[in-house]
Amino acid sequence: MKVLLLGGTGEARELAGLLTGAGIDVLTSLAGRTTNARLPAGEVRSGGFGGADGLAAWLRTHPVDAVIDATHPYAATMTAHAIEAARATGVPLLVLRRSGWTPEPGDDWQPADSHADAAAMLPALGARVFLTIGRQGLDAYAGTGLWTLARCVDPPEPPPSWCELLLARGPFSEADELALLREYRIDVLVTKNSGGAATAAKLRAARQLDLPVVLIRRPALPAEAETVSSVEQAAQWVMRQNPA
CATH class of the missing domain: 3.40.50.720 (NAD(P)-binding Rossmann-like Domain)
Incomplete structure (x- = not known):
């Protein structure tokens, strides 16, 4: 077979x-x-x-x-x-x-239907943004005017000048994610509802710090x-x- x-x-x-x-x-x-x-x-x-x-x-x-x-x-x-x-x-x-992730007590999840919708929500949620959406779709956030950290496995081409890039490959531990959120003084996390345990640590870290999470819905x-x-x-x- x-x-x-x-x-x-x-x-x-x-x-x-x-x-x-x-x-x-x-x-x-x-x-x-x-x-x-x-x-x-x-x-x-x-x-x-x-x-x-x-x-x-x-x-x-x-x-x-x-x-x-x-x-x-x-x-x-x-x-x-x-x-x-x-x-x-x-x-x-x-x-x-x-299966996708489901919220737990203490989570502050803000659902969005697209990157454009997510970007429009950000100014009301915080001034320092952490994007964990991969390199595709980054351009939708270029006009927010907010300080932005974007984590990707591979660098976007061409590299964006409007955000700070962090090139890293997971999985990341909850301790790692907590340290990152604190180091960069992140106010709001943006991610996709990818599901699975490998990338869920950032959600637990955001919960610990009472940070809002803009979660882009699955197609x-x-x-x-x-x-x-x-x-x-x-x-x-x-x-x-x-x-x-």
Whole structure:
């Protein structure tokens, strides 16, 4: 059995290891946007497919038994392309999406539908902003006039002149996040509702310091997408597709 795994997340790496350990041939496709990315078990390809039509053409010339979309919860375009290509070729598709975060007592979360909405909210919330949204979408915050720290894995191109960049790769501990928030005297945190334990420490740190968090909502998944929220569920689904 061979599986095409659209990866780039911790869940994708975990699933690739689990499936290859079970004797399943896994090809993980990475977008190639992150330098020195942690590679999963099995075969790896890098770069896009050329939209839904390009992915469908690839599936016709590289037959696989199943496709799993385990991309980032905000990779809505890739998910839409995967659904369209699977429908066109008849290849079974599963979307693996970890659950989003939910607020706990003491949290001050301000939901936003987009980066533009989040940027518009900031002047009323604080004067010193910490962005943990990655390098895509930074430009939406350039006009706030607020002091801003932006943490990214890779530097944006071209580097923005309106904010201070902090290049670092997580996961970060709660103690690390507390120290950072205090060092830079942060008033408000902006992040995406990515979910998962790996990047949740910043939320606990913000809670300890009574800081507001502007949380950008996830894009909705298409209704027709078959979806699971755990690696174990995804592995079980693959086993059910096994033609053997």
